[in-house]
Amino acid sequence: MKIIVCVKQVLAANRIKFDVKTNTMVRAADNSYINPNDLFAIQIAAQLKERYGGTITAVTMGPSISEEVLLEAMALGVDRGMLLSDRRFAGADTLATSYVLGMGIRKLGDFDMVLCGTESTDSNTGQVGPQLAEEMDLPQVTGVEKIEKQGSMVRLERVSDGLREVMEVTPPVLLTISREAAYPGLPSLLDIQDAYVDIKLDCFTLDDLEADEQRVGLNGSGIWVTGLTQVPNKQKRCEFIKGGFRQQVQTLMEKLREKNLID
Amino acid sequence: MDLTLTLKQKAIRKMACQFAENELAPIAREIDAERRFPWEVIEKMGAVNFFGMQAPRKYGGAEVDSISYCIAVEELSRICAAIGLTVSVHNGVAVYPISVFANETQKKRFIPSLAAGEKIGGFCLTEPNAGSDANAIEATAIPDGDDYIVNANKIYVTNGGVADILLVFTSVVSEDVKGGMGVLIVERGTPGFTVGILEDNCGMRANPVTSIILNDCRIPKANLLGEEGQGFKIGMIALETGRIGIAAQAVGIAQGALDVSIKYAKERIQFKVPIARHQAIQMMLADMSISVEAARLLTYRAAHKKDKGESLSGPSSMAKLFAARTASHVASMGLQIHGGYGYSKEYPIERYFRDARVTEIYEGTNEIQQMVIARELMKTGS
Numbered sequence: 001m002k003i004i005v006c007v008k009q010v011l012a013a014n015r016i017k018f019d020v021k022t023n024t025m026v027r028a029a030d031n032s033y034i035n036p037n038d039l040f041a042i043q044i045a046a047q048l049k050e051r052y053g054g055t056i057t058a059v060t061m062g063p064s065i066s067e068e069v070l071l072e073a074m075a076l077g078v079d080r081g082m083l084l085s086d087r088r089f090a091g092a093d094t095l096a097t098s099y100v101l102g103m104g105i106r107k108l109g110d111f112d113m114v115l116c117g118t119e120s121t122d123s124n125t126g127q128v129g130p131q132l133a134e135e136m137d138l139p140q141v142t143g144v145e146k147i148e149k150q151g152s153m154v155r156l157e158r159v160s161d162g163l164r165e166v167m168e169v170t171p172p173v174l175l176t177i178s179r180e181a182a183y184p185g186l187p188s189l190l191d192i193q194d195a196y197v198d199i200k201l202d203c204f205t206l207d208d209l210e211a212d213e214q215r216v217g218l219n220g221s222g223i224w225v226t227g228l229t230q231v232p233n234k235q236k237r238c239e240f241i242k243g244g245f246r247q248q249v250q251t252l253m254e255k256l257r258e259k260n261l262i263d
Numbered sequence: 264m265d266l267t268l269t270l271k272q273k274a275i276r277k278m279a280c281q282f283a284e285n286e287l288a289p290i291a292r293e294i295d296a297e298r299r300f301p302w303e304v305i306e307k308m309g310a311v312n313f314f315g316m317q318a319p320r321k322y323g324g325a326e327v328d329s330i331s332y333c334i335a336v337e338e339l340s341r342i343c344a345a346i347g348l349t350v351s352v353h354n355g356v357a358v359y360p361i362s363v364f365a366n367e368t369q370k371k372r373f374i375p376s377l378a379a380g381e382k383i384g385g386f387c388l389t390e391p392n393a394g395s396d397a398n399a400i401e402a403t404a405i406p407d408g409d410d411y412i413v414n415a416n417k418i419y420v421t422n423g424g425v426a427d428i429l430l431v432f433t434s435v436v437s438e439d440v441k442g443g444m445g446v447l448i449v450e451r452g453t454p455g456f457t458v459g460i461l462e463d464n465c466g467m468r469a470n471p472v473t474s475i476i477l478n479d480c481r482i483p484k485a486n487l488l489g490e491e492g493q494g495f496k497i498g499m500i501a502l503e504t505g506r507i508g509i510a511a512q513a514v515g516i517a518q519g520a521l522d523v524s525i526k527y528a529k530e531r532i533q534f535k536v537p538i539a540r541h542q543a544i545q546m547m548l549a550d551m552s553i554s555v556e557a558a559r560l561l562t563y564r565a566a567h568k569k570d571k572g573e574s575l576s577g578p579s580s581m582a583k584l585f586a587a588r589t590a591s592h593v594a595s596m597g598l599q600i601h602g603g604y605g606y607s608k609e610y611p612i613e614r615y616f617r618d619a620r621v622t623e624i625y626e627g628t629n630e631i632q633q634m635v636i637a638r639e640l641m642k643t644g645s
Contacts, residue, residue, distance in 0.1 A: 033277070071270060072277075186278050189312035189325035189335070196271035 001054035037117030039184035046077035075187035096220035098131035279338035294469035309380020322374035329566035333511035340515025344618035345469035355505035357384025385426030387417035424471025444494025455480030466617030513586035524597035577639035584632035590619035
């Protein structure tokens, strides 16, 4: 079984640093992680490989620092990593991202399935999986919990609207993997040792992919982010009302009336 | 000179950090309060190779470099020093000397289960009348056919309550004459082997530190590590390496104390602003941070020297002493920042404060480290 897993580097939710001057997130090695939802796809890919044999290739688009997520994926059982990196890819929305991922995956030749997480934890659109399937003209099933090979078909299960759906599909296929599908563990020290000793990453630029410059980065995006500002933390304020009992009640009533909380 | 960590070392930090935050953070306070060894996480730690970090691959170890080893111990200790201690002692002074000094048969027999974390290692040198003065040990091993008859009263044995395989330091006695020191690999459960009382220690309370008593215990000669008379050398080499692990542990405690102090300083309001806005607190935090970084650099330097095969005794003693002092000092300053709350068990800083103190004592007191450093200076200094 030849499996491709799409992964994304995201900022760790508890370590986000925001530059108020430039209105951008600060990306650094110590606060960037593999998108937690992609871990489920990697785990399922590793399980499928164990059961049916084959290879797993992880694909990501991003700056060169994104190679770290490919290495992380390799410590979790992925065999090869493919980095799609070019300055012209910057500013891509999900549409432009899906196009580049599709162009990259085409370079890998035949495959059985492309697995994605359901969404990234930094932009939460959930669009890349489905858009990539459209881009590559593949059948797609989202939120998959269980995968079994049955002859030339693949049997899938997913839960939707409280109903368990069972379906069969002929590969090649694109699946997004539910968080219920697996329990992703951490790599062992030995896994990390092996993944980082013989690093096998394939790096592709826009020219290597023979991609259309008008369809990548900001040019290829349907959405342009024109501004980004930090939402101020809600401040809770505690106020002590002074004075005698009657005065306290009176002041309280006035304050509640001011806020239209009582008539 | 490149001081940046490799991608692999960064990945190991990430993994150890995630493990500690997911598995140890939720129980650290409780296992300290209850003096409970958390068996439920030990199996998980074994699965990710925390018990065979530097053991040879062919016996199931991960064979990571010494800086990676320090990083892992540091991250575990940052959250739970008692478990950092279990790992550091197991890897540093039990598995390591077996990996270096054991014969092939012994390695095959003992390392795989230790590296998998199925068995826990211990190191038994200290006795009631022999601590810093290791040569004063009174434990004896009398040769008798294919065995030694061993009598020993070992105290303050880290991991003692749970250790399965222990290195026991004894004097080999032939024809009533005390010979040199010998190290025996002793298995828990051998007739005559008793685990003594659980120490009611000030800190590191989740680690079952106990005494270990061997009473006419028959240990096969096949369990002798190295040769008769080599014991002191094995002990000193084990401690030289072990001290790097303790230094890493102390760096972890100091970092943990700094982390919780920064968090508290940002939350605690006095004089209408978070106390982190007061210059007095900022200066304390700055000093704490400088000490932590300096201790970390000394520790990684010692680890680097170990991997390069360079002389270790000076560098590892310097790292251990400085990191231990840093842990104590930083935890104390952190407690001061917390004020009255810091003195209560409501906040974790008091645990860091208690845990830090012993790093200045075990695996060689500060004063013993100074002796070692001074001895090196006399040898090499002009």
